[in-house]
Amino acid sequence: MRIAELSRQSGVPVPTIKYYLREGLLPPGELTSPNQASYGEAHLRRLRLIRALIDLGQVPVARVKEILEGLDSDELPLHDQIGRAHRAITPARTPTAGTEERTAAADQVRDLIARRGWKVEPDAPALTTLIETIAALRTLDQNHLADFLDSYADAVEKFTALEVAAVTARTNPDQIAESVVIGTILGETLIASLRLLAQESISADRWKD
Amino acid sequence: MRIAELSRQSGVPVPTIKYYLREGLLPPGELTSPNQASYGEAHLRRLRLIRALIDLGQVPVARVKEILEGLDSDELPLHDQIGRAHRAITPARTPTAGTEERTAAADQVRDLIARRGWKVEPDAPALTTLIETIAALRTLDQNHLADFLDSYADAVEKFTALEVAAVTARTNPDQIAESVVIGTILGETLIASLRLLAQESISADRWKD
DNA sequence: CGTTAATGGATACTGCTACTATCCATCACA
DNA sequence: TGTGATGGATAGTAGCAGTATCCATTAACG
Numbered sequence: 001m002r003i004a005e006l007s008r009q010s011g012v013p014v015p016t017i018k019y020y021l022r023e024g025l026l027p028p029g030e031l032t033s034p035n036q037a038s039y040g041e042a043h044l045r046r047l048r049l050i051r052a053l054i055d056l057g058q059v060p061v062a063r064v065k066e067i068l069e070g071l072d073s074d075e076l077p078l079h080d081q082i083g084r085a086h087r088a089i090t091p092a093r094t095p096t097a098g099t100e101e102r103t104a105a106a107d108q109v110r111d112l113i114a115r116r117g118w119k120v121e122p123d124a125p126a127l128t129t130l131i132e133t134i135a136a137l138r139t140l141d142q143n144h145l146a147d148f149l150d151s152y153a154d155a156v157e158k159f160t161a162l163e164v165a166a167v168t169a170r171t172n173p174d175q176i177a178e179s180v181v182i183g184t185i186l187g188e189t190l191i192a193s194l195r196l197l198a199q200e201s202i203s204a205d206r207w208k209d
Numbered sequence: 210m211r212i213a214e215l216s217r218q219s220g221v222p223v224p225t226i227k228y229y230l231r232e233g234l235l236p237p238g239e240l241t242s243p244n245q246a247s248y249g250e251a252h253l254r255r256l257r258l259i260r261a262l263i264d265l266g267q268v269p270v271a272r273v274k275e276i277l278e279g280l281d282s283d284e285l286p287l288h289d290q291i292g293r294a295h296r297a298i299t300p301a302r303t304p305t306a307g308t309e310e311r312t313a314a315a316d317q318v319r320d321l322i323a324r325r326g327w328k329v330e331p332d333a334p335a336l337t338t339l340i341e342t343i344a345a346l347r348t349l350d351q352n353h354l355a356d357f358l359d360s361y362a363d364a365v366e367k368f369t370a371l372e373v374a375a376v377t378a379r380t381n382p383d384q385i386a387e388s389v390v391i392g393t394i395l396g397e398t399l400i401a402s403l404r405l406l407a408q409e410s411i412s413a414d415r416w417k418d
Numbered sequence: 419c420g421t422t423a424a425t426g427g428a429t430a431c432t433g434c435t436a437c438t439a440t441c442c443a444t445c446a447c448a
Numbered sequence: 449t450g451t452g453a454t455g456g457a458t459a460g461t462a463g464c465a466g467t468a469t470c471c472a473t474t475a476a477c478g
Contacts, residue, residue, distance in 0.1 A: 011305055045349075048345075048348055048349060049349060051305065052345040052348075052349060055302070055305060055341075056338070056341060056342050056345055058267075058300070077416060077417070078412065078415075078416040079412050079413060079416045079417045082408060082409065082412045082416075083409075086405050086408070086409065089401075089405075090402075090405065091267070093264070096220055096260065096264060113406070116410075118406060118407065118409075118410035119409075119410045119413040119414065120406050120409055120410055120413075121409070124405070124406065124409055125405075126401075126402040126403075126405035126406050126409070127402075127406065129265070129398060129401075129402045130399065130402035130403065130406065132264075132265060133265050133395055133398045133399050133402060134399070136257075136261040136265055136395060137391070137395055137399075139257055139261075140254075140257060140258060140261060140391055141384075142388060142391050142392070142395075144375040144376075144378055144379070144388075145372070145375050145388075145391070145392055145395070145396060145399070148371050148375060149399075149403075151367075151371050152368065152371065152399060152400060152403055153403055153407070154367070155364045155365075155367040155368055155371075156364075156400060156403040156404050156407050157407055158360075158363070158364040158367075159361065159364055159404055159407075160404065160407040160408055160411055161411075162357050162360050162361065162364075163354070163408070164411055164415070166353040166354050166357060167353075169353055170353070175350075179351060179353075179354075182346070182349055182351050182354070183351070183354055184405075184408065186342055186345060186346055186351075186354070187354060187404075188401055188404065189338060189342045190339065190342050190343070190346075190354070190358075190361060191361060191365060191400070191404070192298075192335075192338075192397055192401075193299075193335040193336075193338045193339035193342060194335075194339065194358075194361055194362055194365040195365050195368055195369065195396075195397065195400070196295050196298075196299065196333070196334075196335035196393075197322070197327060197329050197333060197335050197336065197339065198327065198362070198365050198366055198368075198369040199291060199295070199369055199372070199393065200291065200292075200295065200327075200328075200329055200330070200333055200335070201325075201327035201328045201329055202369055202370075202373055203287065203288050203291045204288060204328040204329075205328065206287075206373070207286060207287040207288045208286070208288045
C-alpha cells in the first residue's frame with residue numbers, strides 16, 4: 001500500500017506519517033522506484049502502536065523512538081525492555097523536596113521495599129518519583145495519604161500479578177516484548193481511568209447535592 | 210515575607226513566581242507601598258501545591274489554575290471539586306479508534322459499570338479514555354489485557370475505599386477539598402510509581418539474565 | 419543621608435515539542 | 449499525455465512554560 005492508504009487506514013495525516021519516518025519512528029517503506037515506496041501490514045501495526053503510546057500513554061515522541069528501538073533490537077532481554085518502557089513514562093526529576101522530608105520519605109520507601117522483598121535497582125526511575133511524591137504529600141500536610149503506602153502496595157501487587165499472568169499467556173515469544181511494553185504503558189492509562197470512574201461514583205454517593 | 214524569601218523557601222525562582230502571579234495561580238501579595246508587597250504562609254503553601262501539581266502530577270498550568278479557582282470558590286460542592294481535578298488530569302481526546310472497536314469497548318465498559326453499580330455521568334472525562342484504551346488494546350492484539358478489566362476494577366476499588374477513608378478522616382472541612390484534589394492527583398502518581406517498582410521487581414525475578 | 423540592591427509591574431524573548439506547509443523532481447495511471 | 453500522488457528536503461507554525469529585560473520606586477545598610 002502507498003502512503004495515502006496507510007494514512008486512511010490509520011487515521012494519521014500523511015504529513016505526520018512523513019514526520020514519523022523522518023524521526024525514525026516508522027521504518028521506511030520498500031522502495032519500488034526512486035520516489036515510490038510500498039508499506040505493509042507491519043507499518044500499519046507500528047503506526048497504530050505509535051499513536052496509542054503518544055495519545056493514550058502520553059509518551060513523548062523521542063521516548064517512543066527509544067521504546068521501538070528496543071522492540072526492534074531483537075534479543076534485548078525482556079527486563080531491559082521493561083526498563084525502557086519505565087523510563088519512557090517517568091519524567092526526569094530534579095529533586096525538589098527539602099532534604100529532611102526527602103530522607104524521611106526515602107527511609108519509608110526503603111522499608112517498604114525490604115518488607116515486601118521487592119528487588120529494585122537503586123537507580124530505578126520510579127524510585128525518585130515515589131520518594132518525591134511522599135515527601136510532597138507530607139510537606140502539603142497530607143500525611144494520611146502517605147501513611148497508607150502499604151495498603152496501596154497491597155492493591156498494586158494485584159495488578160502486577162495479573163499483568164504477568166496476561167503476558168506469560170502469550171505463546172509467541174516475539175510478541176511478549178511488545179505485550180510487556182503495551183501492558184506497562186496502556187495498563188497505566190487503564191488503571192488511572194478506572195480509578196477516576198470509581199472515585200466519581202463514590203463521590204456522587206457521598207457528596208452530591 | 211517578600212518575594213525573594215518566598216522564592217528561597219519554596220525553591221521556585223523569582224521570575225517563575227512572577228509568572229504564576231501574572232497567570233493568576235498565586236494571589237497577589239498584600240501591597241505595603243506601590244512597589245512592595247508582602248506574602249504570607251498561605252502563599253508559601255499555595256506555591257508548594259502548585260509545584261506538586263505541575264511537577265509530580267504533570268498538570269498543565271492552565272489546569273492548575275482551574276483547580277485552584279475551584280478550591281478558592283468556597284462552597285463549591287466536593288463533587289464538583291473532584292470533577293475539576295479529574296478534568297485537569299484527563300487530556301481532551303478526539304476519538305481515534307475505529308467505529309466497531311469503539312462501540313464494542315463502550316459496551317464492555319457500560320456492562321462493567323452496571324455490574325458494579327457505579328454511578329458515572331455519561332460525559333465523565335475518564336470514560337472516553339477508558340473506552341479508547343480498551344479499543345486500542347484490542348486493535349493492537351492485546352485482548353488478554355482488556356479481558357482482565359473486571360479484575361483491574363476489583364483492585365481499583367481498594368484504592369478508592371482507602372482514599373475515601375483517608376479524606377473523611379480529615380476533620381477540618383476547609384481542608385477536605387484540598388485533600389480530595391491532592392489525593393486524586395498525587396495519588397495517581399503514587400500508585401503509578403508503586404506499580405512500576407512492583408513490575409521491576411517481578412521482572413527481575415523472572416527474566417533477568 | 420546617600421548609595422546599593424531589591425521590588426512590582428509590564429513587555430518581550432526563548433527553547434522545546436509536535437507537528438504542518440511548501441517545494442520539487444519524479445512516477446503511476448487513466 | 450497530462451493530472452495527481454509520491455518521496456525527500458527544508459522551512460514554518462502553535463502552544464506551552466518559563467526567562468530576560470527594563471523601569472520607576474523603595475528598602476536597607478553604612
